[in-house]
Amino acid sequence: MPELPEVENVRRSLTAAVDGTTIAAVRLGAFTGCIAAPEPDAFVARVTGRRITDFGRRGKYLLIALDSGDTIAVHLRMTGELTVTSPDTPTGKHHHLTFVLDDGRELRFSDTRKFGRLTLLTPDEAAALDRSLGPEPLDDRFTAERFAAMLAARSRAVKPLLLDQTFLAGVGNIYADEALFAARIHPLRPANSLTLDEAARLLDSIRVTLAAAIERGGTTLRDYRDGLGRPGNNQHYLNIYHRAEGDPCPRCGEPIARLVVVQRGTRFCPRCQPLPMP
Ligand SMILES: [Zn+2]
Structure with a gap:
């Protein structure tokens, strides 16, 4: 499912392809539940005729800024896709919403599992969304000292904390496992048991893991495609997430273990990421 690197690739591909175009019309499919708010009629009325001024990203949200000041926040969840196509491309049955652009092309939202959502936000609502999310891991102003202080304040296990978007924005199951493996930290370590060195190593691992995945176009295990319909390439570079229990660790050969966490x-x-004795 799309995490920060995948949403970042959607953002970049759409920026290059359709930034500055105007939404001439909106066509809704049968499943209007993909619009979280406002009501579909109001959503259509407020975005029609508006120019797209920017594609941004906050955590796993793609933020489509309009010249009205409103923002369309898109959360792809499991299988949502937002792709630009020519109007000749046939629409599938999982295709729920189309932004018809003023140059004739179409920006289409499709979603087989129907968990993805589009929400039209006023500037105040966009600011509230921003405040509800934790720091951006790739933000240079986010320091290891601050990350260490955030961890020190929490007794929860580190893996579920990394998945908590109010704690840190953008990391999901794939990159949490990859970063913890790279940092040699057990997923169930209480956050406040990490030393400053370990916190710094974990933040560095998160950054390296995310940045490399962005450069490789994201991870496509099944569904993920960027804004031009292209799959990513990072799935060929995963170290741990895709492996089965008992497969040898790529670093030390020890059988890989599996846990269910949240x-x-x-x-x-278990060898590279030991759980220290209390
Ligand atoms: Zn190992």
Whole structure:
């Protein structure tokens, strides 16, 4: 499912392809539940005729800024896709909403699992969304000292904390497992048990993991495509997330272990990522 690197690739591809175009019309499919707010009629009325001034990103949200000051926040969740196509491309049955652009092309939202949502936000609502999310891990102003202080204030296990978007924005199951493996930190370590060195190593691992995945176009395990319909390439570079329990650790050969943490499958190496004795 799309995490920060995938949404960043959607952002970049759409910026290059359709930034500055105007939404001439909106066509809704049968599933209007993909619009979280406002009501579909109001959503259509407020975006029609508006020019797209910017594609931004905050955590896993794609933020489409309009010249009215409103922002369309798109959360792709499991299988949502936002792609620009020619009007000749046939629409599929999982295709729920189309922004018809003034140059004739179409920006289409499709979603097989129907968990993805579009929300039209006023400037105040966009600011509230921003405040509700934790820091951006790739923001240079976000320091290891601050990350260490955030961890020190929490007794929760580190893996679920990394998945909590109010704690840190953008990291999901794939990159949490990859970053913890790279940093050699057990997913169930209480956050406040990490030393300053470990916190710095973890932040560095998160950044390296995310930045590399962005450069490789994101991770496509099944569905993910960027704004031009292209799959990513990072799935060929995963170290731990895709491996089965018992497979050898790519670093030390120890059989990989699996845990379920907040209902999410979690892989780790018991030798490289030991849980210290209390
Ligand atoms: Zn290992």
